[in-house]
Amino acid sequence: MSPPAGIDTDALARPEFLPDPDRSRKEMESLQRELAASATFVDDLGFGPDAVAFDEPADLSAGLPPARTEALGELDANPDAPVVVGVDQAFRPERDEAVSAAVAFRGGRVVEYAEAVTPLSIPYVPGLLAFREGEPMLAALEDLSVAPDFLVCDGSGRIHFRQAGIATHIGVICDLPSVGVAKSLLCGEPDEPVGERPEGWSTPIRADDSVERVGGLDEDRTGDDADVGTDPPGTDLPVVGHAYQSRQYPNSRRVNPLYVSPGHRVSPETAVDLVAALCAGYKLPEPTRLADAHADRVKRRLGGDE
DNA sequence: GCGACAG
DNA sequence: ATCTTGTCGC
Incomplete structure (x- = not known):
């Protein structure tokens, strides 16, 4: 049995990674270097893509599917399936508030919806997104009564100037495996x-000049020095993530790929494989798609203004 | 100085 | 992210 423990709130133990209006840009950047150094971009999950695969997309035409608490019970067909949690945000510009949502799944079924409304204290700055949205995300995660085994965040993880995107912040703070799923590329080169x-289809995204190298973090690079010079140009650069075509129309080229990168405790390769398994017919992986829909629902319930 | 930049 | 109707294409 797995008692509803929710998140191990290590968040309070790492306040340095939470928003602080008085902190300078330089300070936030060095905190990210520190965070990247304590992140792990190698597999440390205890389960694989098959354990979290979705075989059918949720039908959202009549609203979100109800949470099935019984899916947590011991009579569940797959009692050992990991708890996958998708996190996403909606905004209330007029109030400068974030509406964050966390949706927990097990065996492809929704087992819980959680949410939080949080005041925003820091503006959006490319590369510093985690200092604006990290707190709201954690608030939604802490509203959960089930303990997550794996987090799917919207935004980047290792595909980041200092290899510390929001998925990395959240993963390290919670000490949970996490991946980042972004709809556009922040940095790096396909x-x-x-x-x-x-x-x-998928292709690696490698660090370019805009990506700082982190000491002791590139030992996961493939190949050895003997290969240098024989590989295609750029192959010696570290892979920080992948572009992944999750959806495409037969006779059209309009859909852009997803940019998947490890947040914490996953390799770039496993991160794409996991996201591929989480996709079930739509561009976004199911956890992200439902979290997005739940955040919108909560926002609508709150009302258009005041 | 110019360009580029998750949500 | 958000402001927003209809509309072009599978």
Whole structure:
């Protein structure tokens, strides 16, 4: 049995990574370097893509599916399935508040919806998103009564100037495996051009000059020195994530790929494999898609203004 | 100085 | 992210 423990609130133990209006940009950047150094971009999960795979997308036409608490029970078909949690946010610009949502799944079923409304204290700055939205995300996670085994965050993880995107912040703070799923590329360079690609296609994103290298963090690089010079150009650069074509129309090229990167305790390769398994017919992985819908629902319930 | 930049 | 109707294409 797994008692509803929710998140191990280590968040309070790492206040340095939470928003502080008085902190300078330089200070936030060095905190991220510190955080990247304590992050792990190698597999440390205890389960694989098959354990979290969705075989059917949720039907949202009549609203979100009800949470099935019984899916947590011992009579569940797959009692050992990991708890996957998708997190996303909606905003109330007029009030400068974030509405964050966390949706927990087990065996492909929703087991809990959680949410939080949080005042925003820091503006959006590319590269410093976690200092604006990290607190709200944690608030939604702490509203959960089930303990997550894996977090799917919207935004980048290792695909980040200091290899510490919001998925990395959240993963390290909670000490949970996490991945970042972004709809556009923050930095880095794809091995191949990212256009007109078939469903299921993916290509590595490698660190470019805009990505700071983190000491002791690149030992997960593939190949050894003997390969240098024989590999294609750029192959010696560290892979920080992947572009992944989760959806595509047969006779059209309009859908852009997803940019998947490890947050914490996962490798770039496993991160894409996990996200591929979480996708069930739509562009976004199911956890993210439902978290997005739940955040919108909560926002609507709160009302258009005041 | 110019460009580029998750949500 | 948010402001927003209809509309082009599978």
